Amino acid sequence: MTRTSITPSGITPSGITPSDDAAPAAEGRPFSQILxxxxxxxxRPTRQRMALAKLLFDGGDRHLTAEMLHADAQSANVRVSLATVYNTxxxxxxxxxxxxxxxxxxxxYFDTNMSDHHHFYFDETGELSDIPGDQVEVAALPPVPDGMAVSRVDVVVRVRPADA
Amino acid sequence: MTRTSITPSGITPSGITPSDDAAPAAEGRPFSQILxxxxxxxxRPTRQRMALAKLLFDGGDRHLTAEMLHADAQSANVRVSLATVYNTxxxxxxxxxxxxxxxxxxxxYFDTNMSDHHHFYFDETGELSDIPGDQVEVAALPPVPDGMAVSRVDVVVRVRPADA
DNA sequence: CATCAGATTAAAATAATTCTAAACTTGACA
DNA sequence: TGTCAAGTTTAGAATTATTTTAATCTGATG
Structure with a gap:
């Protein structure tokens, strides 16, 4: 339970409506957190960034592409261009x-889970799922080339239906 | 020294010329190996597959993209379309x-090194280099989701100039 | 050496992403 | 509160990597 995501209880799915946007935000929690x-x-907390941030961070850990988030936004009645989704x-x-x-x-893909972790990748479906950082051990890294520093170590466990 | 690549000594860089192609191949070594x-x-050992295979496997471990191999082919005077490079x-x-x-x-990227190993990736330049399989230890893999089998585990160590 | 499945190719098509330039918003300040 | 510069958004064009198409070749086989 070390996640930082915000999961309010009784707020309209996407909050922001085209008409009313400086919404009061009940006790002022979820909005101001994203803000x-x-x-x-x-x-700058623009209408579209706020809406996208809500979509991204309100729903637990997510792995998504620009197109997916764009579709998400559409279904939530948030009007954003695909270009903005990419930019954001x-x-x-x-x-x-x-x-x-x-x-x-x-x-x-973008991952809302910023903690140290790795991934399962389902070749068939293109889906991703998290592997907690402590469940994979990368031991004995080789010496990094001169003048270089490790910026990240990614472990991807590719899986497919056990069978053939 | 467990590589399987073929590194002949005195053969014209790309061997195959537009005119003469059922070349005798001296003592019949490198050609028949690729064959x-x-x-x-x-x-089917076609002219272009033979040529590309030579370019790929004659030069030690290589990491290359289709465009790179295509360029390689051009400089070696091997006429192949980019589509064929992709197909091949x-x-x-x-x-x-x-x-x-x-x-x-x-x-x-494609890697001619088929042995068990991982990679350094130089973010700045987009270059890759091998990390021998035994220099990285992936311990304690988590249980694989039901009905799934691991097809591969990839470790990528991303590096960048140590500095700022 | 005729045949034909498989291979190659130029060119068009696709997909994901980035760029462009114009039309807004936002926050700051008079 | 009105104005404005700087930062944002957007539709649509452009780009890039890759795949598809349809026509044309070529290697293996009889």
Whole structure:
């Protein structure tokens, strides 16, 4: 239970409606948390960033692509262009709010789980699931080339239906 | 020294010329090795597959993209279309002659080193280098989801200039 | 050496992502 | 509160890596 996600109880799924947007936010919790998060990251809390942040961080750990988040936004009646979704994902990533996962050399996934962990990748379906950091041990890393520093170690366990 | 690559001594860089192609191949070594390799994989030894195989396997361990191999072919005066390079790389991969590496979600790399090993990835330059399998230890893999089998475990150590 | 499945190719098509330039918003300040 | 610069959003065009298409070749076999 070390996650930092925000999971309020009785708030409209996507909160922000086209008409009313400086919504009062009941006791002022979920909105201001996201707001602080954006401010803290030096990102102006715009309507679309707020909405995307809510979609991203309100639902537990998620692995998604730009297209997925865009679709999510559509279903939640949040109007954002795909370009903005791409921009926002990258900004959030640079700001340390999201992690980029490379498992498929054709699409880019982002992970809302920023803790130290690795991934299962289901080749068939293209789905991802987390492996807690403490369940994989990468021992004995070789000496890093001169003048270089490790920026990250990624472990991807590729799985497929046991069978053939 | 457990590699299986073929490194002949005094043969013209790419061997195959547009005009003469059923070349005698001196004592019949490098050609027939590649030939056997293709035949063994159930791939018809065509002019372009032979040439690409030579480029791929004659030069030690290599990490390359389709575009790179295509460029290689051009400089070696081997005429192959880019589409054929793509096809060939995938066929070789399916045939177990090449390994696909996912480190960059924008291009696909292939590795001629089929032994068990992992990679350093230089974020800045997009270059790759091998880490011998025995220099990384992935211990304590978590239980694989039901009905699934591990098809591969990839470890990528991302590095960048030590500094700022 | 005729045949044909399999291979190659140029060119068009696709998919994911980025860029562009114009049209907004936002926050700051007078 | 009105104004404005700087930062954002957006539709659509552009780019990049890769795949598909359809036509044309080529290697293996009889």
């Amino acid at each position: 602080d998060r954006l401010r803290g990251a030096g990102l 994902l990258h900004q959030f990533h640079r700001a340390g709010l999201l992690r980029e996962i490379v498992v498929d050399s054709q699409r880019t | 056997d390799r293709l035949r063994g994989a159930g791939l 790389l995938h066929q070789f991969h399916r045939a177990g002659l090449l390994r696909e590496i996912v480190v960059d979600s924008q291009r696909t």
